[in-house]
Amino acid sequence: MEHQRQYVGIDLHRRRxxxxxxxxxxxxxxxxxxxxxPLQLALAMANAGQDPEVALEATYGWYWAxxxxxxxxxxxxxxxxxxxxxxxxxxKNDVLDATELARRLSRSDLPEAWIAPPELRELRELVRYxxxxxxxxISAKAQVHAVMAKLGILPPLDDMFGPGGQKLLDEMAFEGxxxxxxxxxxxxxxxxxxxxxxxxxxxxxxxxxxxxxxxxQAISGVGPVMASIFVAEIGDxxxxxxxxxLCSWAGLTPTHRESDTxxxxxxxxxxxxxLVRWAAIEAVACYHGGAPIAxxxxxxxxxxxxxxxxxxxxxxxxxxxxxxxxxxxxxxxxEAAG
Numbered sequence: 654m655e656h657q658r659q660y661v662g663i664d665l666h667r668r669r670x671x672x673x674x675x676x677x678x679x680x681x682x683x684x685x686x687x688x689x690x691p692l693q694l695a696l697a698m699a700n701a702g703q704d705p706e707v708a709l710e711a712t713y714g715w716y717w718a719x720x721x722x723x724x725x726x727x728x729x730x731x732x733x734x735x736x737x738x739x740x741x742x743x744x745k746n747d748v749l750d751a752t753e754l755a756r757r758l759s760r761s762d763l764p765e766a767w768i769a770p771p772e773l774r775e776l777r778e779l780v781r782y783x784x785x786x787x788x789x790x791i792s793a794k795a796q797v798h799a800v801m802a803k804l805g806i807l808p809p810l811d812d813m814f815g816p817g818g819q820k821l822l823d824e825m826a827f828e829g830x831x832x833x834x835x836x837x838x839x840x841x842x843x844x845x846x847x848x849x850x851x852x853x854x855x856x857x858x859x860x861x862x863x864x865x866x867x868x869x870q871a872i873s874g875v876g877p878v879m880a881s882i883f884v885a886e887i888g889d890x891x892x893x894x895x896x897x898x899l900c901s902w903a904g905l906t907p908t909h910r911e912s913d914t915x916x917x918x919x920x921x922x923x924x925x926x927x928l929v930r931w932a933a934i935e936a937v938a939c940y941h942g943g944a945p946i947a948x949x950x951x952x953x954x955x956x957x958x959x960x961x962x963x964x965x966x967x968x969x970x971x972x973x974x975x976x977x978x979x980x981x982x983x984x985x986x987x988e989a990a991g
Contacts, residue, residue, distance in 0.1 A: 661707040662754030664747045673751040708754040711766045736764025780885040783852045790845040793838045856881050864981035869974050871986045873943025874936035882932040896972035903929045905968045933967035942966045
């Protein structure tokens with residue numbers, strides 16, 4: 654008897670998950686609820702036969718489940734939750750979700766996401782953690798300024814956290830709860846600075862010898878930090894057919910609404926990697942992308958304003974990043990330098 658392929662939908666949660674198996678005819682073979690334990694998941698998948706097709710949403714903490722399923726021989730399809738449009742369903746529960754995942758998988762009708770390899774996920778962990786630490790450091794600095802404002806103290810320097818500013822903070826007469834808070838915030842800032850340096854060294858070690866990492870730093874405004882974000886978040890750039898596809902994935906392309914003869918293009922979609930989008934826009938803030946991009950920035954700024962020009966310049970910069978990661982060089986910059 655010919656082996657019939659099975660399709661498995663897994664509605665993954667933090668503590669428990671629902672697994673639904675169906676056959677080629679769409680018949681539900683089994684519905685089971687398991688505790689999120691590697692052994693329990695492996696035992697539940699044993700009934701799916703050899704090389705089952707498995708659909709798994711890219712939800713909170715999906716790494717361990719995808720790795721386990723692949724190790725057990727399953728063909729894992731990571732599903733992008735936004736593409737499912739389940740918020741419009743009248744009835745939604747775990748069993749229905751898992752069943753729908755399996756049925757759509759059997760029809761090849763799933764909005765799939767890319768499963769990054771484990772080593773790239775580790776690099777992303779470091780890059781994203783650095784971004785979190787920077788946000789915490791910015792918050793701590795803002796809190797110091799807030800305490801000073803409550804006491805009517807104007808900051809005598811633009812940077813109160815350099816050597817000169819630290820000396821001034823030492824001399825300020827904070828008392829009571831304000832003194833405790835300022836001392837605590839300054840301790841935290843010292844810790845954040847130390848941890849950021851440690852993370853940056855770890856990222857630099859992992860990217861040593863990466864040709865794309867070096868290539869994208871030839872772009873004006875892109876240094877080691879921005880380059881590490883592009884490398885970690887974009888990953889295998891060959892999965893994008895063109896630079897335009899990369900810009901669309903990063904949420905830097907305008908929305909498009911078309912009906913009959915009416916076409917409306919609005920603001921950028923902002924769907925995709927927030928970190929890549931932020932890095933691209935931040936990189937053009939000072940130098941406007943350098944020689945290949947700055948003239949275009951000036952034209953758009955004169956016609957539509959600086960904010961729209963920055964987004965347009967960021968889109969062009971991300972195109973250069975695409976070629977740098979794909980080819981290991983950016984030819985227009987190399988030719989200009991030569």
